[in-house]
Amino acid sequence: MSENTVLALVGSLRAGSTNRQLAEATAQVSPEGTTVVIFDGLAEIPFYNEDLDVEGQVPAAALRLREAAAGAAGILFFTPEYNGTMTAVLKNAIDWLSRPFGAGALKDKAVAVLGTAYxxxxxxxxxxxxxxxxxxxxxxxxxxxxxxxxxxxxRFAELHPKDDAEVVGQVTEALETLLGSGKVAA
Structure with missing residues (x-):
């Protein structure tokens, strides 16, 4: 990844996820010179456990996530709401990215949270x-x-978010805010 890459993490693993579709819509509106990469593989990452987080022994899927986040200029988190909170898969990704505490891949990284829910x-x-x-x-x-x-x-039963003008406007503005935050070089 590069300074012009924004990582997208989708907290829904469902094949027809509207949050995945929202991430796809965001990738499609990225300005020239900026790429939004949707990370695949959150389902493969084991629940965070300090016994697994040992140098040289970190699970490959968790290592891939950390490398993708570290190499991105900023990160967009897309989450539905499950029982009043974020999904376990997204919380797990945050846990892996937060370690080692104070020096993890999220340290000082510009991030924004977006999503859609029922x-x-x-x-x-x-x-x-x-x-x-x-x-x-x-x-x-x-x-x-x-x-x-x-x-x-x-709302998205028969319409992909990329075809919804209001949604396209919202994700475009979110991406522009992330890129213009001064924390992301685009």
Missing amino acids: GQYGGVWAHDDARKSLKIAGATVLEDVKVAIPGSVV
Whole structure:
């Protein structure tokens, strides 16, 4: 990855994930010279365990995630809301990226949280929890990026987010804010 690469982590593993579609829409609107790379492989990363996080023995999937995050200029986290919070797979990714504490791949990394959910608030509780965890992990969280699209199951039943002008505008603005944050060279 390079200084013009933004990593996208999607907290839903479902094949028809609307959050994955939202990440795809964001990748499609990236400005010339910037690439949004959607990370595949979060399902392969074991739950964080300090016994596994030993130099030279870190699981390959976790190492790939750390390398992708370290090499990215910034990171976009896409999360639905499961039981009022972020998904376990996304929390696990944050845990792996936060270590070693104070020097992990998230340290001072510009990040933003976006997402869509079935409920009427679009997953704001999950987004707030993700922002909290990311701050504690050392990331520079862009608090002014707020993309929470409600009613995902109905809204995107027959329409991909990339074909929804309002959504395209929101993800374009979020990406521009990330790139213009002063924390990302684009």
